[in-house]
Amino acid sequence: MFTVEERDRLRERLLARAEADGSIVGAAFTGSYAVGEGDRWSDTDLVLAVRGDLTPTLERWTGWLYDDLGARHHWDLRVGAGVIRVFLLPGWLEIDLTFAPETEFGPRGPQWRTVFGRSRPLEPFTPPDGDTLVGLLWHHALHARVCVERARWWQAEHWISALREHVITLACLRLGHPAAHAKGAHLLPDDLSTALETTLVRSLTAAELHRALSATVGVVTAELERFRPELATRLAPLFAELTNTPPAKYR
Template structure:
């Protein structure tokens, strides 16, 4: 595992290279390294403002990271118009490197620290939509139930776990905690997280899957009622009747 000194040296080398690159007109740290909440395990999230063609700049930096740091793998997150390229370096050192057009270089949330360049005023990332989360919950419940009828137990477990993820997102949204990737789950009160433990599938049998599905749908109905009582009055009876069918 990487050390803090190794991560610090990587960050310094990245910024030095960015300063020398004529195509790079700005750089900023995002994520936990941009705030005081970073710790010994935090990865490096760096945004580069690019003047000109993003693809050629990203390709050039990608080759440099393989040559200079012996990168082991990389892959891209979809984020038009930017390119977010995620690198795995030696010692499990992760680098999330965003190549953004200079007109799209700026914070969309509180985790942003400009190193150099002129950041733009951009619209913040939208919060998750209650209606969409409600739709995902009823959709996943229906398909989990169908999988149980078909005796597709692994697929049923997939849908049950996905419902739990959306319940956590709804709770985090309601309590103003971070919603992406369950980043706010550890901030939820015990009265929310303790019942969630009952939704975990302990063994891949049909009775256990039915039990876990019933448990997670019960918790989902509570969060739906808090988010939109009128919508819940229509959806919750259908969800409960499906489970008893």
């Protein structure tokens, strides 16, 4: 694994190259490092403001990361008119480089530190939609139960795990914690974290999958009662149908 010194030297090289690149008119750190909350394991999130067409700059930087820094792989995420290119370097060094048009160079959240250039006010990222999350909860619970009935154990485990992830997101959204990628999960109350532990699938049997699903639905129901009590009342009888009757596989 990379050392802190290796990561810090890499950041210095990235900034030096950005300052020397005529097409780069701004640079900013995002993520935990931008607000002084990084630790020994933090990766590097750097936004580059590009003047003109992104493609030549993107290709030039990609070649440099492979030829000079030994990149092993990369993949892309689109964000607005920009591209987040995620690189893996030796020693498991991860670099998330955002190449953004200069008109889209600015913070969309609190984790932002401009190094040079002029940032612009931008609309913040849209938080997860509560109605969509609720829909995913009942959808995943239903499909988990169906998979148990069909003896599709791995698929049932998949839906139960996904159900757990969405209830964590919903709880983080309700409490005002970071909701994406379980980034606020460690901030959840102890009683909720303890309840979530019971949702883990311990073996691929009908009985255990039914138990885990019942435990997960219990957490879902309790969270819905906090999030939208009237909706929890409407859905409770339906959730009970999924969990009160044992699967046919061991009735």
